[in-house]
Amino acid sequence: MTAPLSPAELDDLRALAGAMIPASQAHGVPGADDAEIFAEIARGAGTSADALRRLTATLGEGPGTLARLDRETLEARLVQTWGPDAGALYALALMHYYRDDRVMTALGLEPRPPFPLGHPLEDADPALLAPVKARVPFWRPAT
Amino acid sequence: MAAESVDVVIIGAGASGAAAAWSLSDTRMHIVCLEQGDWPDPARYPSTGRDWELRAMSDFSFNPNQRRNPGDYPINEDNSPIKIANFNGVGGGTVLYAGHFPRFHPSDFRVRSLDGVGEDWPIDYATLEPFYDENDRIMGVSGLQGDPANPPRPERMKPIPLGRAGAAVARGFNAKGWHWWPSDSTVATESHGGRAPCINLGHCLHGCAQGAKASTDITYWPLARRAGVEVRTRCRVREITTNDEGMATGVVYYDAEGGERFLGAEVVILACNGIGTPRLLLNSTSKRFPDGLANSSGLVGRNLMFHPYAYISGRFEETLDGGRGPSNGLWSQEFYETDLGRGFVRGFTYEFSRGQGPVMTALSGLGRGQLPIGAGHHEAYRRLHQKTTGMVAICEDLPELHNRVTLDPNLKDAHGIPAPRIDYTLSDNSRRMLAFAIDRASEVLKAAGAVHVHSESPLSIGGWHLMGTARMGLDPATSVVNEWGRSHDVRNLFIIDGSVFVTSAGVNPTSTIQALALYVADAIKSRLANLFD
Numbered sequence: 001m002t003a004p005l006s007p008a009e010l011d012d013l014r015a016l017a018g019a020m021i022p023a024s025q026a027h028g029v030p031g032a033d034d035a036e037i038f039a040e041i042a043r044g045a046g047t048s049a050d051a052l053r054r055l056t057a058t059l060g061e062g063p064g065t066l067a068r069l070d071r072e073t074l075e076a077r078l079v080q081t082w083g084p085d086a087g088a089l090y091a092l093a094l095m096h097y098y099r100d101d102r103v104m105t106a107l108g109l110e111p112r113p114p115f116p117l118g119h120p121l122e123d124a125d126p127a128l129l130a131p132v133k134a135r136v137p138f139w140r141p142a143t
Numbered sequence: 144m145a146a147e148s149v150d151v152v153i154i155g156a157g158a159s160g161a162a163a164a165w166s167l168s169d170t171r172m173h174i175v176c177l178e179q180g181d182w183p184d185p186a187r188y189p190s191t192g193r194d195w196e197l198r199a200m201s202d203f204s205f206n207p208n209q210r211r212n213p214g215d216y217p218i219n220e221d222n223s224p225i226k227i228a229n230f231n232g233v234g235g236g237t238v239l240y241a242g243h244f245p246r247f248h249p250s251d252f253r254v255r256s257l258d259g260v261g262e263d264w265p266i267d268y269a270t271l272e273p274f275y276d277e278n279d280r281i282m283g284v285s286g287l288q289g290d291p292a293n294p295p296r297p298e299r300m301k302p303i304p305l306g307r308a309g310a311a312v313a314r315g316f317n318a319k320g321w322h323w324w325p326s327d328s329t330v331a332t333e334s335h336g337g338r339a340p341c342i343n344l345g346h347c348l349h350g351c352a353q354g355a356k357a358s359t360d361i362t363y364w365p366l367a368r369r370a371g372v373e374v375r376t377r378c379r380v381r382e383i384t385t386n387d388e389g390m391a392t393g394v395v396y397y398d399a400e401g402g403e404r405f406l407g408a409e410v411v412i413l414a415c416n417g418i419g420t421p422r423l424l425l426n427s428t429s430k431r432f433p434d435g436l437a438n439s440s441g442l443v444g445r446n447l448m449f450h451p452y453a454y455i456s457g458r459f460e461e462t463l464d465g466g467r468g469p470s471n472g473l474w475s476q477e478f479y480e481t482d483l484g485r486g487f488v489r490g491f492t493y494e495f496s497r498g499q500g501p502v503m504t505a506l507s508g509l510g511r512g513q514l515p516i517g518a519g520h521h522e523a524y525r526r527l528h529q530k531t532t533g534m535v536a537i538c539e540d541l542p543e544l545h546n547r548v549t550l551d552p553n554l555k556d557a558h559g560i561p562a563p564r565i566d567y568t569l570s571d572n573s574r575r576m577l578a579f580a581i582d583r584a585s586e587v588l589k590a591a592g593a594v595h596v597h598s599e600s601p602l603s604i605g606g607w608h609l610m611g612t613a614r615m616g617l618d619p620a621t622s623v624v625n626e627w628g629r630s631h632d633v634r635n636l637f638i639i640d641g642s643v644f645v646t647s648a649g650v651n652p653t654s655t656i657q658a659l660a661l662y663v664a665d666a667i668k669s670r671l672a673n674l675f676d
Contacts, residue, residue, distance in 0.1 A: 091506055095502055113195055115191045121306045128313045138292060138480075
């Protein structure tokens with residue numbers, strides 16, 4: 001069984017999340033290292049512990065060392081060594097980042113589940129179908 | 144072992160089991176359906192919570208090995224490029240299907256005669272047509288009459304709105320001069336049979352909390368139970384038992400508390416679909432049936448057919464629908480019928496695939512290398528968000544003996560019952576068809592204005608359609624059941640699910656599975672006096 005993440009490993013994970021999805025003033029969104037978002041990422045990180053440990057060994061010098069790197073350096077090292085472990089941790093961050101209220105609102109989405117309010121969906125111009133309606137039946141009789 | 148006896152036991156409460164139970168209920172026979180899963184609870188469907196997209200990858204994944212609910216059994220699918228999708232619970236696969244509801248074409252029942260491949264069915268479209276119509280009435284179908292690619296249909300509810308994405312794809316087909324049409328769908332667009340109309344939750348594939356999509360837990364089962372059919376959930380059948388005369392005597396199953404029970408039955412009906420049905424038959428060995436029940440032909444588990452899927456999506460500059468609305472709503476059957484000039488035999492349907500919610504947009508972008516980390520992330524994400532749409536190609540698979548379901552020598556379910564193993568190889572014909580489908584869909588999307596097109600083939604997650612593993616036919620040497628679903632070997636054993644398909648056609652199979660179930664139930668009712676002759 002995989003051991004839970006230590007505080008130093010969680011610091012590394014947070015640094016990675018922030019390097020992968022940084023805050024953006026231009027888009028009005030927090031980074032994935034934001035406290036609320038990272039709490040969700042950390043809660044879901046159990047199955048990614050091995051990936052984090054391998055990545056830490058590749059990019060740093062042991063638990064806690066990634067958190068001490070400046071963001072640009074960490075991002076550059078990630079890009080240079082990108083592989084399945086980095087991809088797994090990026091997926092973990094994406095899964096939790098894109099359901100945060102502030103992120104959804106910035107994207108023009110209402111921060112709520114689909115049910116019970118649902119969503120509008122436009123009808124298209126019925127004339128779109130006119131050329132298809134003009135075709136003669138072309139299914140193959142089987143006689 | 145506690146024992147009791149009924150007239151009919153149906154194994155499986157999904158698409159076919161529910162339809163047959165409802166049809167047989169007017170006989171007033173004592174009918175019990177055993178279902179290894181539970182009743183779904185729409186109040187707990189993913190779209191009711193903020194984690195709706197995450198739960199589509201966990202407890203509402205359509206892959207049982209990922210989902211691992213108590214009602215699920217493991218499947219060894221390591222030797223298949225296409226992974227199994229199913230749902231074990233009342234409603235079965237209809238709980239997690241898209242509700243896309245095309246029918247077979249008349250030509251699909253005459254594949255050998257028309258195209259020299261596969262086999263002909265022992266029945267034809269005209270035989271099934273009244274059962275298709277009856278099934279449409281109970282399930283409730285939206286769509287539009289007049290499709291030139293199909294025989295006429297009865298009146299339907301108004302079609303699903305195309306939305307911005309559907310209109311874009313339709314414009315692409317029009318630009319190419321190719322067929323498209325509003326899909327037949329079991330997503331209700333008006334109130335139907337106590338179901339509310341669709342409100343575009345956009346999460347049809349993981350349970351419809353609105354109840355607009357027809358799954359049999361909310362269509363057939365309320366009617367069948369009102370008529371007296373009993374459904375027992377969390378009851379997993381281990382084997383079908385037989386007597387010295389080669390007749391089925393009932394089933395041994397584990398009840399909700401794990402107790403081993405025997406249920407005697409005059410008639411046994413198998414409705415576990417293309418993996419579960421051969422698994423149970425192969426697990427039902429005896430001195431008389433050492434190779435599994437109903438398997439004198441050696442064909443139980445063989446001829447497994449999926450529909451190999453290609454997924455083709457385009458990124459647009461205009462804002463489309465994202466994750467709002469039913470995933471489907473439009474089909475194209477321009478390339479459905481055989482034209483050997485295309486480089487393959489048989490054909491496929493394009494099923495529109497509307498778009499994705501915010502998390503799946505991000506994960507898809509990651510998978511396609513479109514979503515960098517760091518400072519460029521947010522700009523890249525906004526180029527994808529609500530700007531992607533496309534389609535899947537549902538390609539006809541042909542029966543091949545080496546594609547099969549067997550029992551895994553090591554893997555077992557929670558009750559210690561041997562689990563199925565899948566061995567499947569994509570055929571050269573399927574590869575050529577998939578490549579053609581990707582090329583033509585790319586042309587459509589570019590004509591519609593896509594600035595970038597991406598494709599994936601075969602879609603590894605796309606083992607939704609499980610067919611052919613106990614095929615129907617007139618000759619006991621080359622088929623498992625006869626032309627009305629009765630086992631050639633065991634005269635009171637019937638099979639009514641996708642495993643009886645002789646060929647797969649190039650369409651989603653649920654409407655045909657249910658029409659067949661109603662047809663077999665009708666055949667049973669009309670022969671009650673001499674059913675076992």
